Every structure is written in C-alpha cells, then in structure tokens.
Amino acid sequence: MSLDFNLGAFNDYFRNETFRDDFTYANSPAGIRRFPFPFDRDDYMYSVNMEPHVPGRKGSVFEHAFDVDEHYVSEMIDRAKVLASDPLRCQSLPHMTLAGWDLLELIMEAKARDYPQWFTLTKDGNRWHWINRPLGIDHHFTFLDDSTLPYGPFEYITRQTQGDFTLQDERDNDLWMDAGMVTSQADWSLDFDIGMSFMEWHAPVPLAHEKGIFDRALKFLLKLQHGAPVRRFNWTMTVNPLLDTAPETYPVWGPTKTSLTPENLGQKQHLRVELQALFRLPRSNAIAFSIRCYLGRFEELVTIPKWGRRLHRVIRDINPDVAAYKGFLRNRDAMVAWLAGYDDGAPTSPGFWPED
Amino acid sequence: MSGGAKLKVRVAEVVNVNDMIKRFRFVSLDGSPMPAFSGGAHTVVEMDDDGVRRLNPYSLMSDPEDRSAYEISVRRDDAGRGGSLFMHRHVTPGLQMEISYPVNLFPLDTRARKHLMIAGGIGITPFLAQIAQLTHFGGRFELHYAARSQALGAYMDRLTAAHPAQVHCYFDDQGQVIDLARVLSMQPIGTHLYVCGPKGMIAWVLSTATSLGWPEKALHHEEFLAPGTGMPFQVDLAATGKTITVGTNQSLLEAMEAAGVDAPYLCRGGACGQCETNVIACDGAILHRDHWLTADEHAAGRKIMPCVSRFEGKSLTIDR
Ligand code: HEM
Numbered sequence: 001m002s003l004d005f006n007l008g009a010f011n012d013y014f015r016n017e018t019f020r021d022d023f024t025y026a027n028s029p030a031g032i033r034r035f036p037f038p039f040d041r042d043d044y045m046y047s048v049n050m051e052p053h054v055p056g057r058k059g060s061v062f063e064h065a066f067d068v069d070e071h072y073v074s075e076m077i078d079r080a081k082v083l084a085s086d087p088l089r090c091q092s093l094p095h096m097t098l099a100g101w102d103l104l105e106l107i108m109e110a111k112a113r114d115y116p117q118w119f120t121l122t123k124d125g126n127r128w129h130w131i132n133r134p135l136g137i138d139h140h141f142t143f144l145d146d147s148t149l150p151y152g153p154f155e156y157i158t159r160q161t162q163g164d165f166t167l168q169d170e171r172d173n174d175l176w177m178d179a180g181m182v183t184s185q186a187d188w189s190l191d192f193d194i195g196m197s198f199m200e201w202h203a204p205v206p207l208a209h210e211k212g213i214f215d216r217a218l219k220f221l222l223k224l225q226h227g228a229p230v231r232r233f234n235w236t237m238t239v240n241p242l243l244d245t246a247p248e249t250y251p252v253w254g255p256t257k258t259s260l261t262p263e264n265l266g267q268k269q270h271l272r273v274e275l276q277a278l279f280r281l282p283r284s285n286a287i288a289f290s291i292r293c294y295l296g297r298f299e300e301l302v303t304i305p306k307w308g309r310r311l312h313r314v315i316r317d318i319n320p321d322v323a324a325y326k327g328f329l330r331n332r333d334a335m336v337a338w339l340a341g342y343d344d345g346a347p348t349s350p351g352f353w354p355e356d
Numbered sequence: 357m358s359g360g361a362k363l364k365v366r367v368a369e370v371v372n373v374n375d376m377i378k379r380f381r382f383v384s385l386d387g388s389p390m391p392a393f394s395g396g397a398h399t400v401v402e403m404d405d406d407g408v409r410r411l412n413p414y415s416l417m418s419d420p421e422d423r424s425a426y427e428i429s430v431r432r433d434d435a436g437r438g439g440s441l442f443m444h445r446h447v448t449p450g451l452q453m454e455i456s457y458p459v460n461l462f463p464l465d466t467r468a469r470k471h472l473m474i475a476g477g478i479g480i481t482p483f484l485a486q487i488a489q490l491t492h493f494g495g496r497f498e499l500h501y502a503a504r505s506q507a508l509g510a511y512m513d514r515l516t517a518a519h520p521a522q523v524h525c526y527f528d529d530q531g532q533v534i535d536l537a538r539v540l541s542m543q544p545i546g547t548h549l550y551v552c553g554p555k556g557m558i559a560w561v562l563s564t565a566t567s568l569g570w571p572e573k574a575l576h577h578e579e580f581l582a583p584g585t586g587m588p589f590q591v592d593l594a595a596t597g598k599t600i601t602v603g604t605n606q607s608l609l610e611a612m613e614a615a616g617v618d619a620p621y622l623c624r625g626g627a628c629g630q631c632e633t634n635v636i637a638c639d640g641a642i643l644h645r646d647h648w649l650t651a652d653e654h655a656a657g658r659k660i661m662p663c664v665s666r667f668e669g670k671s672l673t674i675d676r
C-alpha cells in the first residue's frame with residue numbers, strides 16, 4: 001500500500017508550479033479576483049473575528065467547506081517533500097486516532113459532494129471506495145480500520161487536502177493540540193506545540209491576551225457544535241511564495257527578508273492569508289482546526305485598486321508590536337513606500353470584496 | 357443560530373421499558389443517516405406542550421456507530437416541570453419533532469487507562485452509548501449500576517449478558533450498596549471515574565473519590581446546560597422606532613432581523629462583541645448569556661448582546 005500520486009488528470013486546471021527553489025507559484029487572473037483579501041476596512045487590530053462557516057458567494061473561497069483551487073496538486077507535492085525531509089511535521093498522539101477518522105469522513109464527504117468531477121466516495125457499510133482524480137488515487141479501505149490505509153487516517157487525508165490541520169482534544173474545560181499536519185505554517189512549530197493547551201500555544205501572541213480575546217474565543221469554542229462550524233481570518237507577510245515558513249528551517253528562509261529592494265518588492269513580497277475553520281467532530285468530540293494558506297504577490301493584489309489603497313493604509317498604520325510579532329517590522333517602511341504608489345487617497349468601500 | 361444546529365426527526369418507536377421508563381427511537385425525516393456522535397452526548401428535544409415550548413436534554417443511549425436512529429430513555433418525573441410527562445403521554449410513533457445535534461458535556465477521557473463508571477437509575481443511559489463506543493474502539497471499563505429494584509433496573513439484562521465480568525448491579529430494595537471505597541481502592545493508576553445519577557449519588561461519589569486522593573481531573577459527572585432560549589419578551593428599538601416581540605424560539609438578534617432591522621453581528625454566539633448594543637431604558641432583568649461583556653458590565657445593565665441574551669420584566673428599550 002502506498003500513497004504515490006499518479007498525476008496527469010486535469011492538467012489544464014491545476015497549475016504546475018513550485019513553492020521553493022525557483023518559486024514559479026503565481027495566481028491566475030481569476031485566482032487573484034477570488035483571493036481572500038482579509039481587510040474589510042482600512043485598519044487592523046486583533047479581534048474575536050469568528051463567524052459561522054456557511055457557504056459564501058459562488059466562486060469565492062467560502063463557497064465550500066474545503067476550498068480546492070488551482071494550486072491543489074502542486075501544494076500536495078510540496079507537502080510530500082516537506083514530510084520526506086521532516087516526518088515530525090505530522091504527529092498524532094495515540095488517543096487521537098478516532099478524531100482522525102472523523103476528519104477523514106468530514107473531508108471525503110465534503111469534497112465528493114462539492115467537487116464530484118474530481119472526488120468520488122462510495123460506501124457499502126464500512127467498506128469505502130475513494131477516488132481522488134487530480135492526484136490519481138483510487139483506494140478501497142474499511143472505515144475505522146487503520147490497517148487498511150497506507151497511513152493513519154489523519155495523515156492519509158491531510159496529505160490530500162490543502163491547508164494545515166490540527167486536532168484539539170477537549171478535556172478539563174480546555175482544548176489540547178494533540179495532533180497536527182503542519183507544513184505551510186506562519187513560523188510556528190507543531191513539534192513544539194503538540195500537547196499544549198489553548199492558552200499555552202497562544203502564549204507568544206502580543207496584545208490579544210490583554211484584550212481578553214483568547215478567553216472569549218476559548219469559551220466560544222468549548223460550545224462549538226457539530227453541524228455548525230465557524231471560520232476566521234489571520235494574515236502575515238512572507239518573502240517569496242514559500243508555504244513552509246517553519247521555525248525549524250528559519251536559517252534557510254529568514255535571511256530572505258533582507259533581500260527586498262524597491263525594484264523587487266512587488267514581485268517578492270506576498271500577503272499571506274490564512275482562512276481558518278473550526279469543526280466539532282462527531283465521534284471523538286474533538287475540534288478540527290483547518291489553516292488554509294493563500295499567498296498573494298503584492299503586484300497581483302494591487303491590480304484590484306481597492307485592495308491596493310487599503311493594503312497601503314493597513315500596513316502604514318499597523319501597531320508595531322503586531323508587525324514585529326508577524327515578522328515584517330524591518331520591511332514595513334519599504335512596503336509602505338512601494339504601496340503608496342497605489343493609494344490615490346480615494347475612499348474605500350466597506351467589506352473585502354474586490355468590486356463592491 | 358440561537359439554539360444551534362437542529363435535526364428534523366420522526367418518532368419511529370416507543371417502548372415501555374418498565375413502569376417508570378419509556379424508550380424513544382428517532383429517525384431522520386428525510387431518511388438520511390443520523391450524524392455519528394460520541395458516547396456521553398445528549399440531544400435537546402423540543403416539545404410543543406399545548407403552546408408551551410419545552411426543551412429537555414436527554415442522553416443518547418444508542419450505539420454511536422448506528423446511524424439509522426437515535427434512542428433516548430425518559431423516566432417519568434411526576435413532580436417535574438412537565439417535559440417527561442409530555443414525552444410519556446403525548447409522544448407516539450409517527451410524531452415529527454426537532455432535536456438538537458448531539459452535544460457532549462460528559463465525554464470519555466480517551467487517554468484513560470481504564471474507565472470506571474458509576475450509574476444510578478436512569479443515569480445509566482450515557483454509559484450505554486459509551487460502552488458501545490469502547491466495545492468498537494477498545495478500552496477497559498467497569499460499571500457499577502444501582503437501581504431501586506430489579507424491576508426498575510433498565511437494561512441490566514443486556515448489559516450483564518454482553519459484559520458479565522465488567523458489570524456489577526445493586527438493588528436498593530435488597531439493601532445492596534456499592535462498596536465505593538473498596539471499588540475505588542482497586543483501580544489501576546490512570547483510571548478515570550464517571551458518575552451519572554441522582555444529585556446525592558453524584559455528590560457522594562465525587563466526595564468519596566476526592567477524600568481518597570483521586571485527582572480532580574480524573575473525576576467526571578454528567579451536567580446539563582440550561583437551554584439557551586426562554587420566555588417571549590417585548591423590546592422597543594429606539595433608533596428605528598420599532599417595537600418587536602422576541603419569541604421563545606428566536607434570539608433578540610433574529611427578531612430584529614425579522615423586523616427588517618440591519619443589526620451588526622459576526623459570531624452569533626456571544627463572543628465577538630459585534631452585536632453589542634446600548635440599553636436606553638430597562639425595567640426588569642437582562643438575562644446576560646454572553647462571554648463578551650465583563651461581570652461589571654453585566655451588573656450595570658447598560659449593554660446587551662442581542663445574539664444570545666434575553667430579558668424578563670416590564671419594558672426594555674435598546675439603541676437600534
Ligand atoms: C483551536 C484552534 C486554534 C489553534 C490550533 C490555534 C493555533 C495558533 C497558533 C499555533 C498560533 C501561533 C502562535 C505562535 O506564535 O507560536 C496562533 C496565533 C494566533 N491565534 Fe490561534 N489558534 C486557534 C484558534 C484561535 C481563535 C479562535 C482565535 C481568535 C479568535 C485565535 C487567535 C489568534 C491570533 C490573534 C494569533 C496571532 C496571529 C498573528 O498575528 O499572526 N486563534 N494560533
């Protein structure tokens with residue numbers, strides 16, 4: 001049994017691109033328009049920004065529970081490479097296997113329902129048949145029987161799903177990060193955080209603790225119900241379209257922050273947006289957290305005039321503690337100077353949609 | 357979203373288990389499988405009792421892997437508020453009802469080396485589902501189950517038949533009492549204790565375990581949340597000049613939306629702060645149910661979170 005990809009199908013839709021070395025990643029014009037621009041106003045501060053994860057506008061990244069886009073195949077190849085060089089990027093404590101099956105079921109059912117042209121799931125009792133055409137996978141397995149899959153259920157399904165995932169066990173009125181697949185993270189480490197509680201893994205975040213954001217968020221999540229998922233945005237900045245900005249490899253990618261010049265900034269600097277969703281899982285009572293990363297090159301984003309203006313204002317006025325935590329304080333002034341060329345001072349409309 | 361996600365079901369079967377207990381079987385209206393759940397979960401059953409809306413939580417007792425139906429058992433409580441009487445008298449096969457998605461406030465700690473379960477009377481129901489779950493996915497357990505009499509010991513036969521070595525039964529009318537201190541002293545390290553039954557029994561089990569040095573985090577007892585809805589109430593909206601009535605079935609936010617008032621919101625669960633609204637006049641009590649306002653703000657009563665909070669009293673005017 002293996003999970004080798006047999007690529008080739010749908011090459012006209014899925015881009016063949018890299019997130020390392022020559023960095024050929026880019027968004028198509030349609031990809032730019034559906035980019036989840038995270039700012040609904042001209043300024044930014046941490047808040048308890050959670051809302052029901054219900055289907056959103058057609059064609060948007062909110063249309064489906066798990067968005068599959070033009071980068072799908074290349075992202076899965078990149079994940080496999082990261083795991084080959086560092087297997088600890090995927091870990092699941094022994095009591096989390098059932099939660100892994102819950103997540104596998106949630107994702108397979110959602111993808112087969114929302115993207116029938118790419119994914120098919122047929123069930124005969126617990127004998128399941130899964131077809132993933134873009135990756136060329138066709139497997140028969142027994143639901144809830146680990147021995148019938150080439151990996152544990154959590155690793156199996158997250159090797160086929162864009163975005164990082166963590167699974168939180170709920171105990172003692174708290175959430176514990178007891179499993180994770182983390183290869184496209186904004187500079188945090190699963191190997192360091194695994195087994196931690198909600199407040200422990202959030203300890204490094206500035207300002208939000210004092211504002212009571214984490215107290216409220218935790219209380220809200222402890223009441224999260226099966227069938228009623230929620231979502232929120234987070235964002236940061238990344239030089240080059242590098243998905244895997246891990247603390248473990250900081251010596252490799254950290255220094256690229258010093259490579260920006262006024263000439264290359266629009267091309268190298270990326271806004272990194274995380275669309276995060278939280279799902280209560282049925283059998284395990286655990287909570288799945290998906291962290292889907294979207295990378296948008298500055299040059300791409302400013303093709304939407306409203307976003308160019310707004311990004312300039314948000315970055316110009318950002319709290320320096322937030323910029324320092326997110327790791328772009330040293331380049332903030334250079335970004336603002338570059339973005340100023342796309343801000344004519346005109347007012348922006350509320351909300352994040354490009355056209356409104 | 358005031359009551360969370362709901363399931364539309366039909367009553368497929370009602371069984372007299374004994375003089376006090378009836379079992380109800382719910383199947384989905386459209387024939388789709390019921391969501392899987394975790395052992396220890398309950399569902400909130402909505403009843404329309406002659407115009408009075410009742411919301412009662414009942415533990416799911418069926419096998420969590422059986423997606424064809426949910427089963428609950430209801431003990432008739434002649435002195436209670438009426439939910440169990442309604443279930444016993446008026447809920448018959450064919451009736452359509454709404455129940456909440458399963459919510460688990462009494463989950464197994466899956467890291468436990470062993471699960472020690474203590475049940476009193478109808479408190480057996482969550483353990484039935486937990487034992488089914490442990491049977492599927494592995495896990496050691498031991499059950500001590502006390503009932504008033506043999507006749508009232510619901511599901512004892514099936515439990516002792518399936519798990520003769522793990523299940524121990526006790527009958528009050530025969531003077532049998534669980535030798536708790538002894539049972540507790542014989543458990544391997546890493547055992548978690550679960551108790552569900554009458555209040556007095558829960559208190560006895562927890563205090564005995566605590567006095568024997570059991571760690572607090574290894575002790576679990578069933579506890580139901582108060583349902584999130586309540587009585588209807590009227591609100592004057594100062595900014596839009598409207599007067600609205602909030603039904604039992606909706607939140608203040610939902611009632612404003614239904615009246616065409618464009619009120620801000622995000623989480624609809626009392627956490628994000630978006631819907632915060634100033635109270636202009638209040639003759640009565642605001643029932644604060646949010647995590648957003650501070651305790652001082654709750655006490656001051658000058659703000660309300662319409663997505664979750666309610667009102668009881670003469671009149672309330674808010675700034676919307
Ligand atoms: C259970 C689900 C969640 C997980 C697993 C999670 C995990 C994380 C992690 C690993 C970090 C990075 C911390 C570091 O620097 O090492 C982080 C940052 C953060 N989290 Fe969460 N989180 C969760 C839910 C939430 C929720 C519900 C909120 C707020 C409403 C929230 C707000 C934040 C904020 C504001 C940051 C700082 C982000 C930044 O400025 O880039 N998190 N989270």
Ligand code: FES
Binds near residue numbers: 621623624628631632
């Ligand atoms: S909508 Fe979030 S607190 Fe009311």
